[in-house]
Amino acid sequence: MDVSSIGTATRADGRVAGAAPDRASPRPERAAVLRERWFACSSALGWAAAAEWPDPEVEAVCAAATARYDSQAARERAVERALARWAGARASAGVGLAETLTDLAALSTAASGATDTDGSAVVEARASHRGPDGVRLLRAVSLAWTDVACGDIAETAAVDPLSGLASVRYLRTRLAEIYRAARAHGRAAGDDHALVVLALDVRDWRRVVPLSIAGDAAGVVFDAGESLAVVGRGTVVVLAPREGLPERAAVLRRLLTRRLAAAEGIVGSPSVRIARLPATHEGACALLERLRGQEPDPDHT
Missing domain, CATH: 3.30.70.270 (Reverse transcriptase/Diguanylate cyclase domain)
Known part of the structure; x- marks a missing residue:
């Protein structure tokens, strides 16, 4: 489940080709492609209420995942932060952890095969969801969801x-x-x-x-x-x-x-x-x- 590799082309020396130095360069067209694929995959995996799926944090995840960065580490940090905020928003909206993780799996599926409108690859899937990157993202999402959900419980208990x-x-x-x-x-x-x-x-x-x-x-x-x-x-x-x-x-x-x-x-x-x-x-x-x-x-x- 390596959605952090979306939109990159990695050179043989380990650097990200075409990355703007010391900043993230948004690519809204690619973010839109990813968002549409993500929604389609999430619906196919059983998301019930289509009207409740869109959220500003969805847009933020897609933007973070498709932007250009000066390094892979910077990309991974940005995607992890965006996913954590997204998971917290899902918890605040009353979405359960199981459904949130299913939606994360839908994102991974979408990220594994998205293409831009000109046919160029938006995604370079480079790691299985069973790998360490996938475990890291699962932890980040689960932790952020739990923080918000349990925080709400603590407020009333x-x-x-x-x-x-x-x-x-x-x-x-x-x-x-x-x-x-x-x-x-x-x-x-x-x-x-x-x-x-x-x-x-x-x-x-x-x-x-x-x-x-x-x-x-x-x-x-x-x-x-x-x-x-x-x-x-x-x-x-x-x-x-x-x-x-x-x-x-x-x-x-x-x-x-x-x-x-x-x-x-x-x-x-x-x-x-x-x-x-x-x-x-x-x-x-x-x-x-x-x-x-x-x-x-x-x-x-």
């Missing part, structure tokens, strides 16, 4: 479906209780509570195991009724009393480093930090959204 920890929705509810209690006593929520943020760089598809390990480690250190939740795809957050928190965070950092030493799917070192609660519950929810997007938060202690 109290428990994160992958890790078994509390969801971000539960944490928002718990924070609302903390803010109400603080207001009733004439205090700020941040006077008595803070967030411990465990950030893991888990871009790899095997992230579920290290995320579960991180949750277990947090549960060992914070075992007195604190709230533990998954926020985003690689972040665990603990809502805990401020008293003694720096010492407990240091213990968690050491335990986490030791337990994750042999885990696969980790890029770089995990981080543990303490984030002060904002002045309002709305601000706390905004902080959680930044953590979900793995954006750095400057307001931490």
